[in-house]
Amino acid sequence: MHKYRRIKHQSCLQVLRRLAQNREAARKSRLRKKAYVQQLETSRVKLNQLEQELDRIRQAGCHAGAPCKIDQRHPGVAAFDMEYAHWVEEQNQLLCKLRTALTVNIPDSDLQSIVDTGITHYDNLFRLKSNAVKADVFHIVSGMWKTPAERCFMWMGGFRPSDLLKIVIPQLGQLAEQQLLAICSLQQSSQQAEDALSQGMEALQQNLAETLSTSPHAASNVANYMGQMATAMGKLGTLENFVLQADNLRQQTLHQLNRILTIHQGARSLLAIGDYFFRLRALSSLWVARPRE
Incomplete structure (x- = not known):
């Protein structure tokens, strides 16, 4: 129991x-x-x-193929445009100072100080652009912050380092053999890096085109459409990296060229670069103001 x-x-x-x-x-x-x-x-x-x-x-x-009128500008883009305009004003002042210094033959130490300021000024531009790329890479790549004439010669949001070397070299005067060899090596390495970045950009464009390609009926499917957009957005991070790498190449080329040259040659190179872009901006202004029939 x-x-x-x-x-x-x-x-x-x-x-x-x-x-x-x-x-x-x-x-x-x-x-x-x-x-x-x-x-x-x-x-x-x-x-x-x-x-x-x-x-x-x-x-x-x-x-329907018409451009969107929606203003989606990032605040950082507007700030960059203002900062870049101020940068150009300071650049013009530096060019005047360089031109005067080369004319009156100031002491090398004073000229070196002006050259260092010029290089630092370009460093500041690359810093500003880096922030702007993270805010809106399309604004930098499209060149909307540049004049129309400058945009014609843009490569990945700026100048081609190898092209810039071609502009500078004739303005330097007599170069030592060691300098010539160093500049030729710099030009070759810059060209190779440019080619690699250009190929990467072409591959990215092809990849984006394939991602955004769609069948006639898929556009009406919201889920599929947003999935495509999400995938494409992820790929745009690569575009930012390409532009930042291109700016790094531009910056390193300027620094390496400056190390190869003497103080006076470095001053003339900065003056040649600045004058070139000044004339491009002037060309744009003249083109806009030209008489029209």
């Missing part, structure tokens, strides 16, 4: 444990369902927002 009561007690405990386990499992299941429902609701709201955004874009004419 005692044994029967003990077995019955154990059986009751097992039943109670199973009931408790079932209640806990049911509670967890309800929590999972609640979380799932909340997730579905959040996704539904986001999808509705995306659909509304797509409708707004279509109405603006984007899907």
Whole structure:
């Protein structure tokens, strides 16, 4: 009889444990369902927002091939445009100082100080551009911060280092054999780096084109469309890296050239570079102001 009561007690405990386990499992299941429902609701709201955004874009004419009029400029871009305008003003002042220094033959120590200031001034520009690239890489690549004539000669958001060397070398006068060899080596390495970056950019453009290519019926599928856009957005990070690498190449080329040259040659190189871009800006102004029939 005692044994029967003990077995019955154990059986009751097992039943109670199973009931408790079932209640806990049911509670967890309800929590999972609640979380799932909340997730579905959040996704539904986001999808509705995306659909509304797509409708707004279509109405603006984007899907019909017309340019979008939506102003989505990053505040950092507007700040960069202002800072760049100020940079150009300071650059013009530096050019005047360099030209005067070369004319009156000031002491080498004073001339070296002006050359160092000129190199630092370009370093500041690359720092400004780095921040602007992170804000909106398209603004830098498109050259909207430059004059139209300058944009014609742009490569990946700036000048080609190898082309700049071609502009500078004729203005340096007589060069020592060791200097000529060093400059030729610098020009060759710059050209190779440019070619590698250009090939990478071409591959990125092809990759983006393939990502954005779609069948005639896929454009109406919001999920597919947003998936394409998300993938393409991820690839644009590579574009930022390319532009930053190109700026690094420009900066390193300027520094290496300056190390190869004498103080007076370094001053003449900075003057040649500055005058070249000054004339491009002047050419743009003359073109805009030209008489029209």
